[in-house]
Amino acid sequence: MDFTMGDAAAGLRDELRALIAERMPPDFRGAFTDNPEDLEAAQEFCRFLADRGLLCLAWPVEFGGRGASVWEQTVVREEMWAHHEPRGAQYMGVNWVGPTIMRHGTREQQQQHLPPIARGEVIWCQGFSEPGSGSDLASLRTAARREGDGWSISGQKIWTSYATMAQWCFLLARTSTAERKQQGLTVFLVPMSDPAIEVRPISSMLGPHHLNEVFFNELKVSQDHVLGVVDEGWAVVQEVLSFERVGIARYARCEFLLQRAPSVLGDRWEELPVGLRERWARELVRCRRARLLAYRVVSTQAEGRVRPGDSALYRIAVTTLDQSSADVLAEIAAYLPADDEQASTYRDDVADHWRYSQAATVSSGSIEMQRILLARDLVAS
Known part of the structure; x- marks a missing residue:
């Protein structure tokens, strides 16, 4: 397996790394900190990437992309995640909201939503999890009922990242009852500016914007806000989750931090216990x-197929990697000199990685649910 993907990919990596070093603050560790300048830096960088055709590299030209291969987009994804995701929340729109609208949206929905995403101008949030319906997403209770030619939506979502800053929400709601709970669900594309939507931030060690409660109080939407077929939203969501889970290239950040450890420690690297260096390897x-x-x-x-089992297997591997690498890196960081600037920066990077790793096996579908999905896929095959 050629992990470099060839000379063209290497050139793209070099270009992206140079742009990040040139345009992002040296102490940038994500867009969702207490400092509003971090979010603005990420938004500005998104617009810059979009102007250069690098934000939605693999999107079709007609939707604002360059028609590049999914492998080139993978290079972008890896370099962004390795460097604290300087695109901020845009990965959601780029990786799965946009592609899902391409596959299931009407021409009008594509014309309305895809250009702003491709220009890096809009932030999306995801209205999936609810109190009591996190890992078991299909048991959600947020309901949309027919009202004239449109719908009225009421209910509550929780753990909704970016809800305080998002302009649009990719919302899953129940539109009918059925024998199987996966039936009777529908996806809606709703504007977060509507006064019928209330957002309440949830404080956590991850910082502002990451966790929120969202309440829908008789939100009125038209049929134009429905994505795909009414009552058949579960099939759309299965595609979404597959795109989402592979779109978060956390392995790239793990590897980047691990590879830096020997150079940051210098001569102290040889002082590490042999067992710790073996775990590092x-x-x-x-x-x-x-x-x-x-x-x-x-x-x-890339072949137009989505296999939930493959996505689940990847998700299990990368979330457990997140946590095991964070533990090893934290132990290595204890050997860093106290009065060295490079070591201090690296120590902060490791601490940031460790904080995010703690929720890795729960967020975006718990590891238990991923194992169930994988088992079902293996039985079916």
């Missing part, structure tokens, strides 16, 4: 394994 192997599993999913998506 094993984590690098796990990074390559997670990368390979991600590439399997990318390959099937």
Whole structure:
């Protein structure tokens, strides 16, 4: 397996790294901090990437992309995640909201939503999880009922990232009762500016914007806000989750931090216990394994197929890697000199990675649910 993807990919990586170094603040560790300048830096960088045709590289030209391969988009995804995701919340719109609208949206929906995403001008949030319906998403209770030619939506969502800043929400609601809970669900594209939507932030160690409660109080929408076929939203969501889970290339950040450790420690590297260095090496192997599993999913998506089992297997590998690599890196960071600027920066990077890793096996579908999906897929095949 050629993990470099060839000379063209290497050139693209070099270009992206140079742009990040040139245009992002040296202490940038994500867009969703207490400092509003971090979000603005990310939004500005998105617009810059869009102007250069690098934000939605693999999108069709007609939708604002360059028609590049999914492998080139994978390079972009990896370099962004390795460097604290300087696109901010845009990965959601780029990786799965946009492609899902391409596959299931009307021409009018495509014309309305795709150009702003491609220009890096709009932020989306995802209205999926609810109190009591997190891992078991199909048991959700947010309901949309017919009202004239449109719909009235009421209910509550929770753990909704970016809800305080998003302009649009990709919302899943129940539109009818059925024998199976996966039936009777519909996707709506709703504007977050509507006064019938209330957002309440949830404080956490991840910082502002990441976790929120969202309440829908008789939100009125028209049929034009429905994505796909009424009552058949579950099939859309299965595609969404497959795109979403491979779109978060956390393995790239794990590998980037692990590879930096020997150079940051310098002569102190040899002072590390042999067992700790062996664990470090094993984590690098796990990074390559997670990368390979991600590439399997990318390959099937490029062929127009989505296999939930492959996405689940990748998600299991990358979330457990997130946590095991964070533990090893935290132990290595204890050997860093206290009065060295490079070491201090690296220590902060490791701490940031460790904080985010704690929720890795719960967010975007718990690891238990991923194992169930994988088991079902194996039985079906």
